[in-house]
Amino acid sequence: MSVVREPAAERVVVIGAGPVGQTGALLLARWGIPVTVLDARPGRDLIGSKSICQQRDVLDVWEAVGAGRQIADEGVTWERARTYYRDKELFCLTFAERGRSAFPPFVNISQSRTEEILDERIAATPLIDVRWAHEVVGIAQDDDGVTVTCRTPDGERVLRAPYVLACAGSKGDAVRQMLGLNFEGRSFDDHFLICDIRADLGAWANERRFYFDPEWNPGRQVLIHPCPDSTYRIDWQVPGDFDLEEQRRSGALDRRIRQIVGDRPYEVVWSSVYRFHARLVDRMRVGRVLVAGDCAHIVAPFGARGLNSGVQDVENAAWKLAFVLRGWASPELLATYDVERRAAAAENIAVTSSTMDFLVPQSEAAWQRRREVLERALTDPRARAEVDSGRLAEPFWYVDSPLTTPHPTRVFTGRPPRGQTPPVVPGVLVPDAPINVPGSPDVGRLREIARDGVLVLTTGDPAVAEAAATAVTRAPVRALAIADIDPSGLLAEALDARPGEAFVIRPDGHLAAVVAHDDAPALSTAVARLLGQPAAWPSDQPA
Numbered sequence: 358m359s360v361v362r363e364p365a366a367e368r369v370v371v372i373g374a375g376p377v378g379q380t381g382a383l384l385l386a387r388w389g390i391p392v393t394v395l396d397a398r399p400g401r402d403l404i405g406s407k408s409i410c411q412q413r414d415v416l417d418v419w420e421a422v423g424a425g426r427q428i429a430d431e432g433v434t435w436e437r438a439r440t441y442y443r444d445k446e447l448f449c450l451t452f453a454e455r456g457r458s459a460f461p462p463f464v465n466i467s468q469s470r471t472e473e474i475l476d477e478r479i480a481a482t483p484l485i486d487v488r489w490a491h492e493v494v495g496i497a498q499d500d501d502g503v504t505v506t507c508r509t510p511d512g513e514r515v516l517r518a519p520y521v522l523a524c525a526g527s528k529g530d531a532v533r534q535m536l537g538l539n540f541e542g543r544s545f546d547d548h549f550l551i552c553d554i555r556a557d558l559g560a561w562a563n564e565r566r567f568y569f570d571p572e573w574n575p576g577r578q579v580l581i582h583p584c585p586d587s588t589y590r591i592d593w594q595v596p597g598d599f600d601l602e603e604q605r606r607s608g609a610l611d612r613r614i615r616q617i618v619g620d621r622p623y624e625v626v627w628s629s630v631y632r633f634h635a636r637l638v639d640r641m642r643v644g645r646v647l648v649a650g651d652c653a654h655i656v657a658p659f660g661a662r663g664l665n666s667g668v669q670d671v672e673n674a675a676w677k678l679a680f681v682l683r684g685w686a687s688p689e690l691l692a693t694y695d696v697e698r699r700a701a702a703a704e705n706i707a708v709t710s711s712t713m714d715f716l717v718p719q720s721e722a723a724w725q726r727r728r729e730v731l732e733r734a735l736t737d738p739r740a741r742a743e744v745d746s747g748r749l750a751e752p753f754w755y756v757d758s759p760l761t762t763p764h765p766t767r768v769f770t771g772r773p774p775r776g777q778t779p780p781v782v783p784g785v786l787v788p789d790a791p792i793n794v795p796g797s798p799d800v801g802r803l804r805e806i807a808r809d810g811v812l813v814l815t816t817g818d819p820a821v822a823e824a825a826a827t828a829v830t831r832a833p834v835r836a837l838a839i840a841d842i843d844p845s846g847l848l849a850e851a852l853d854a855r856p857g858e859a860f861v862i863r864p865d866g867h868l869a870a871v872v873a874h875d876d877a878p879a880l881s882t883a884v885a886r887l888l889g890q891p892a893a894w895p896s897d898q899p900a
């Protein structure tokens with residue numbers, strides 16, 4: 358068999374052309390980094406759909422690579438989540454946001470279509486080279502880089518790159534093994550039957566409905582999501598021995614669907630049965646390899662925390678890899694990828710596991726508690742907070758990150774209850790707001806300029822902020838006076854900006870620090886710290 362050794366190149370190799378690998382490649386290319394994407398499959402196979410529900414901050418990341426608006430426009434917007442017990446509505450949630458996002462809280466669109474749209478962006482990006490039928494069978498590292506060996510139909514191919522982003526998905530056991538990773542966790546007993554059906558269900562078209570114990574699935578639940586093209590995702594909790602083929606043959610599947618759609622005509626677009634798991638790798642960075650998406654963590658989909666968090670992984674990885682490769686930050690910055698994203702994954706696992714414990718109780722006592730909570734929630738509004746059909750995805754807050762400078766009064770006191778806006782404290786994703794685009798008559802959005810480098814928004818003199826930031830980095834820095842870009846006052850309101858403050862924002866839009874606008878040393882230290890310069894970390898943080 359032939360072996361082709363390619364010359365070393367200053368690129369990042371991305372393993373996996375799933376949506377996380379696709380997004381990672383696009384984000385790296387946006388920073389000017391060449392990328393080679395390797396996937397074992399012979400090509401894109403758009404069968405079925407897993408993820409449907411994409412969160413607004415993820416749409417915003419996709420917009421940074423030219424795909425967010427299209428995904429949002431093609432998807433179904435929903436702003437309400439209704440929860441029922443038997444035939445009674447318990448509550449209806451809407452989603453609060455501090456600031457004014459350009460995107461709705463959630464849109465539903467099939468993962469297949471999202472992948473197609475991302476493929477179109479990749480095809481229009483000369484810095485990305487996608488290679489299908491390249492199965493990664495070897496990963497070796499030394500002080501200078503990574504050697505990746507692939508099996509292809511034409512023989513073996515060996516690539517060399519300074520860094521690798523591993524996005525090999527939940528089935529990427531081989532990649533996890535090559536990296537020596539554990540993927541510990543738990544699996545949940547019940548199975549879930551998922552059908553995407555096409556039908557005209559009228560008023561159901563713009564809201565998510567979650568039914569506990571409906572008479573058509575007693576003791577279990579059913580989740581219904583609207584999707585584009587009059588398609589609905591119906592997700593039934595079913596016993597572990599559920600047999601989809603037998604249900605199709607016997608007509609039981611048709612009867613099940615008819616219980617929801619009545620005698621309207623319908624068509625099954627896709628169906629599958631899943632068992633859900635909660636697993637997390639023991640490290641998300643192994644030397645020069647950063648591990649992202651389902652390759653690093655898998656969760657039950659209630660709350661839509663799978664792909665949404667995978668996109669946030671690669672956003673975190675992409676700016677850090679780019680800054681190191683461009684010489685704007687030292688390689689120590691990469692250690693913080695593991696710190697920040699494993700904390701995010703652990704939170705997602707805790708949240709989704711607690712949902713699964715409510716949905717699939719593991720003991721008679723837990724079943725009894727579930728029944729008692731649901732009964733009480735019919736009349737007692739306080740019990741409704743205990744009804745857990747999934748806490749919907751939200752960005753992780755890097756409040757405890759070594760890159761974040763704590764503030765004496767803007768302090769994290771825990772996530773606010775569902776439906777309430779989070780406070781602006783160092784570590785959060787900055788709220789979006791309309792701004793006057795600097796140097797142009799156009800009105801734009803804060804998030805559009807937040808991802809171009811280090812951004813300082815100040816209530817004082819931007820020249821002071823710029824000098825303080827550029828004193829410690831050669832990375833792109835932009836310092837702007839809030840008053841100059843915020844004629845409507847909506848930005849200051851969204852940031853809850855007080856006189857004398859300056860906001861230091863990371864290249865992924867997270868707030869790194871709020872310091873006094875005229876304290877140049879504090880500004881310099883905050884910028885150095887967000888770039889992972891160990892000298893800027895307090896002595897209790899690991900270098």
Ligand SMILES: Cc1cc2nc3c(=O)[nH]c(=O)nc-3n(C[C@H](O)[C@H](O)[C@H](O)COP(=O)(O)OP(=O)(O)OC[C@H]3O[C@@H](n4cnc5c(N)ncnc54)[C@H](O)[C@@H]3O)c2cc1C
Pocket residue numbers: 372373374375376377378395396397398406407408409410411468491492493494524525526527528529531532551631649650651652658661662663664665666667
């Ligand atoms: C029923 C269901 C519903 C879901 N709903 C939602 C939702 O509403 N919202 C949400 O955010 N998430 C949802 N998810 C989760 C979402 O589908 C996943 O998080 C997402 O697919 C992860 O993408 P990925 O790119 O990490 O992995 P994948 O999509 O699995 O892609 C991995 C890629 O790596 C390639 N690969 C693997 N091994 C190798 C190798 N050795 N060499 C080369 N290539 C390799 C594979 O061929 C594949 O193309 C849902 C999941 C399920 C099952």
